[in-house]
Amino acid sequence: MKIIVGNWKMNGTPELLDEMIGALGELHTENRVFLCVPYTMLRSGNVAVMIGAQNVSKYDSGAHTGEISAEMVAAAGASVTLVGHSECRKEQQDTNADVAKRAGLAIKNNLLPIICVGETAEERDAGLTYKIIEQGVRESVPANASNGGFIIAYEPRWAIGAGITPTKEQIAEAHKIIRDVLNEMGFEETPILYGASVTAANSADIMGIENVDGVLVGGASLKKDDFIPIIQSVK
Numbered sequence: 001m002k003i004i005v006g007n008w009k010m011n012g013t014p015e016l017l018d019e020m021i022g023a024l025g026e027l028h029t030e031n032r033v034f035l036c037v038p039y040t041m042l043r044s045g046n047v048a049v050m051i052g053a054q055n056v057s058k059y060d061s062g063a064h065t066g067e068i069s070a071e072m073v074a075a076a077g078a079s080v081t082l083v084g085h086s087e088c089r090k091e092q093q094d095t096n097a098d099v100a101k102r103a104g105l106a107i108k109n110n111l112l113p114i115i116c117v118g119e120t121a122e123e124r125d126a127g128l129t130y131k132i133i134e135q136g137v138r139e140s141v142p143a144n145a146s147n148g149g150f151i152i153a154y155e156p157r158w159a160i161g162a163g164i165t166p167t168k169e170q171i172a173e174a175h176k177i178i179r180d181v182l183n184e185m186g187f188e189e190t191p192i193l194y195g196a197s198v199t200a201a202n203s204a205d206i207m208g209i210e211n212v213d214g215v216l217v218g219g220a221s222l223k224k225d226d227f228i229p230i231i232q233s234v235k
Helices: 014-025 070-075 086-091 096-108 121-125 129-140 168-185 203-207 224-232
Strands: 003-007 032-036 050-053 080-083 112-117 151-154 192-194 214-217
Touching: 003 080, 003 224, 014 032, 014 224, 032 080, 070 096, 080 096, 096 112, 096 129, 112 129, 121 129, 129 168, 151 168, 168 192, 168 203, 203 214, 214 224
Parallel strands: 003 032, 003 214, 032 050, 050 080, 080 112, 112 151, 151 192, 192 214
Antiparallel strands: none
């Protein structure tokens, strides 16, 4: 069984989500499927797919105009949320400490956080890949996390949006780092996803790599004809 997560980013409509949920409901798969959609489309999921948010606030409540709390996301019916996505780290300057706060509040409100970590091109070129990934895991996992109660997603930030897919060796190396760190922290049962330029053409190969428990899919998750083949590419 693998975990397949679609991230719609700032795209989609309720009608498109209805269509996708309907199509996923006709699938026969042992894989767990999540769709992380804009706040305006949050709702309860079903047996075929769990619905999630793309972020939650690092605040519980209060005078934070424009923020959406983990409690609100859970009340809307969601069961999962991304935190620390590379675009949030870049555009909102999220630090590991910010991500840990968001993930901690997600857990407090019975949401499953998918904690994203990964290095930039500059960090990779400087030979800092191991350091950045290790810090990302150690510093972004909140104190209230439990073994198996969260997911880590590795995003090579230098590949996202660039149409670049790292080599199998690069993916394997990064996931081995994450697995070793999680084991040291006592989180042996935590799944690790890969996310960057995932398509139906490469998903099976990627999920066949050791320590890759699933994928985080961007643009290819918006169309059923692109997303369903990814789900069906592995058992």
